[in-house]
Amino acid sequence: MEKYSALHFFIFCSIDLHINIFSKIKEKQGDLDSFERGVQDMEREQILTGHIYTANANMPFAEAMYCKDGVIQAIGLKQDVIRKADPGAVIRKVRGLILPGCTEGHAHISSTIDKLYGVNLSGGETVKEYQREIIHYITEHPNATVITGQGYRNGVFPDKGPDKNILDAICEQNNVMVPIVLQSEDCHSYWVNSIALKQAGFESETGWIHELDKNYFESILPVYSVEDYKKAILHYQDLATMYGITYAFEPMLSERKEYMTAIQAYKELAEEGKLHIYFRMAYPMFDGDCIEEVVAQILSLKKETRSECFEIIGVKFFLDGVIEGHTAYLSEPYADTPGDAGQCLWRLEELKKAFMAVEREHLQIHVHAVGDGALEMALQALEYVNEQVDITKSRHSITHLQVVKPEQIIRMRRMGIIAVLNPYWHLVSDDYYYQIETPYLGKERVEQEYPVKDFINAGIICTQGSDYPVTIPPNIWNCLGLCVMRKRPESIYPVHNPSQRISCQKALEMFTINGARQLFLDDRHGSLEAGKDADYLILNGDPFLLPEEELFRLQVEECYVKGVRVL
Numbered sequence: 001m002e003k004y005s006a007l008h009f010f011i012f013c014s015i016d017l018h019i020n021i022f023s024k025i026k027e028k029q030g031d032l033d034s035f036e037r038g039v040q041d042m043e044r045e046q047i048l049t050g051h052i053y054t055a056n057a058n059m060p061f062a063e064a065m066y067c068k069d070g071v072i073q074a075i076g077l078k079q080d081v082i083r084k085a086d087p088g089a090v091i092r093k094v095r096g097l098i099l100p101g102c103t104e105g106h107a108h109i110s111s112t113i114d115k116l117y118g119v120n121l122s123g124g125e126t127v128k129e130y131q132r133e134i135i136h137y138i139t140e141h142p143n144a145t146v147i148t149g150q151g152y153r154n155g156v157f158p159d160k161g162p163d164k165n166i167l168d169a170i171c172e173q174n175n176v177m178v179p180i181v182l183q184s185e186d187c188h189s190y191w192v193n194s195i196a197l198k199q200a201g202f203e204s205e206t207g208w209i210h211e212l213d214k215n216y217f218e219s220i221l222p223v224y225s226v227e228d229y230k231k232a233i234l235h236y237q238d239l240a241t242m243y244g245i246t247y248a249f250e251p252m253l254s255e256r257k258e259y260m261t262a263i264q265a266y267k268e269l270a271e272e273g274k275l276h277i278y279f280r281m282a283y284p285m286f287d288g289d290c291i292e293e294v295v296a297q298i299l300s301l302k303k304e305t306r307s308e309c310f311e312i313i314g315v316k317f318f319l320d321g322v323i324e325g326h327t328a329y330l331s332e333p334y335a336d337t338p339g340d341a342g343q344c345l346w347r348l349e350e351l352k353k354a355f356m357a358v359e360r361e362h363l364q365i366h367v368h369a370v371g372d373g374a375l376e377m378a379l380q381a382l383e384y385v386n387e388q389v390d391i392t393k394s395r396h397s398i399t400h401l402q403v404v405k406p407e408q409i410i411r412m413r414r415m416g417i418i419a420v421l422n423p424y425w426h427l428v429s430d431d432y433y434y435q436i437e438t439p440y441l442g443k444e445r446v447e448q449e450y451p452v453k454d455f456i457n458a459g460i461i462c463t464q465g466s467d468y469p470v471t472i473p474p475n476i477w478n479c480l481g482l483c484v485m486r487k488r489p490e491s492i493y494p495v496h497n498p499s500q501r502i503s504c505q506k507a508l509e510m511f512t513i514n515g516a517r518q519l520f521l522d523d524r525h526g527s528l529e530a531g532k533d534a535d536y537l538i539l540n541g542d543p544f545l546l547p548e549e550e551l552f553r554l555q556v557e558e559c560y561v562k563g564v565r566v567l
């Protein structure tokens with residue numbers, strides 16, 4: 001999915017800033033390495049006092065928490081916790097909020113590889129900036145046999161979209177004769193040069209390639225090694241830890257069929273003890289695949305690679321594309337192109353069979369559905385399965401959910417479907433909302449999009465996903481601000497559909513316990529309760545006390561997993 005370059009610009013406007021963020025990670029890690037042993041011992045057993053959000057519905061707030069050997073021993077009123085602790089346990093008063101580690105419910109972690117080894121176009125606002133980045137990359141990589149990259153925004157090219165002539169001119173001026181294949185920031189289209197078109201045997205007047213035709217270019221993409229993927233995953237882990245993400249879900253993308261390499265990288269990192277985030281994954285399945293074969297492969301991969309920090313838990317189904325590409329599948333046509341409602345990437349009968357096969361093996365279904373047409377297909381297929389087996393405890397999930405009908409929400413609730421929402425995208429860019437979404441969807445539909453509160457009010461388990469690298473960085477505290485305010489503080493426009501604003505507590509519930517539920521981690525994680533692992537964050541402020549605009553500026557000062565400090 002792709003979106004909102006203004007957001008990117010605001011929070012991540014240059015590669016310099018990117019580098020800056022990573023040098024900060026290094027600094028933090030340096031601090032950590034120099035920790036005295038005594039400090040580590042203290043972390044093993046200590047009482048934290050202050051304002052604690054537990055995410056435990058029976059007792060959402062607490063005054064103190066006693067952790068020992070990586071496990072929460074007691075939590076509640078200060079005097080009770082101290083009474084239960086070993087005599088001599090260190091008491092530490094904390095200023096900001098203490099809360100459980102957070103979950104990223106939908107992030108393309110392996111796609112970091114395109115940022116690490118290709119041209120990084122994220123944050124660029126003009127064609128000139130893109131040209132500069134590509135030329136810079138060519139100069140730095142004179143021996144590259146193919147140039148790839150990610151992050152250009154289709155909206156930067158008004159009318160006709162990105163043009164191959166721009167890339168051809170760069171090649172000519174720099175005397176390079178290699179294919180260029182760049183992926184849009186929403187990962188739903190490519191911008192390629194004439195050499196790439198020729199090598200792929202594909203005809204296009206413009207060099208702007210959509211969704212289904214992207215497959216032609218697979219063979220041109222460079223092949224990355226397990227070591228490359230390990231670097232990419234650790235890169236994401238460093239970045240995500242800065243924002244307090246301790247559990248993350250990766251639905252695999254289809255661009256590179258390097259699933260095995262990426263899975264092997266996770267496996268090796270877990271064996272080497274280098275993962276502190278708990279990663280869970282969904283393996284992709286497409287219409288036309290041999291369903292039984294894919295399911296059998298997933299089951300064997302799951303068994304071979306399963307560890308505490310990594311596990312394949314489900315199957316990812318792409319049902320449609322994105323609104324901005326007119327590829328999201330709507331129940332009614334796009335407002336600006338009568339007769340065109342987008343298209344579903346699965347046939348209903350095939351989808352029913354696939355869902356049934358996945359449910360039968362107790363795997364989780366994870367669906368990409370942007371439009372209400374795609375959601376309808378998913379619901380009909382899920383209802384088909386639910387008629388035969390009770391799926392209400394299977395924790396199947398649907399993500400994006402931009403255009404939905406109220407009755408569809410009720411049907412999701414009935415089957416216990418988890419809604420993996422993307423609050424980062426709620427009117428984060430005025431331009432995007434008024435210049436793309438409004439004309440494409442029409443006023444009525446655009447006003448009803450992303451109905452977060454309706455999902456919550458219906459009793460659905462809601463979680464959040466940044467869709468990284470669509471949203472960079474995956475700053476969950478921006479997400480908190482957007483959930484609560486439903487606009488960026490600097491926006492000059494009125495709040496879009498203010499009835500869908502949610503409270504700080506509801507948002508934190510999404511990020512913590514609900515996220516852990518989505519990943520089947522809630523038995524030991526996601527809330528601060530006696531007996532659960534001591535996975536917690538300390539923020540530099542208390543979101544329950546701060547003015548709404550300040551939520552965007554919250555930072556994670558410390559992050560602990562099993563009582564060990566990882567930030």
Ligand SMILES: [Zn+2]
Nearest residue numbers: 001106108467
């Ligand atoms: Zn995605």
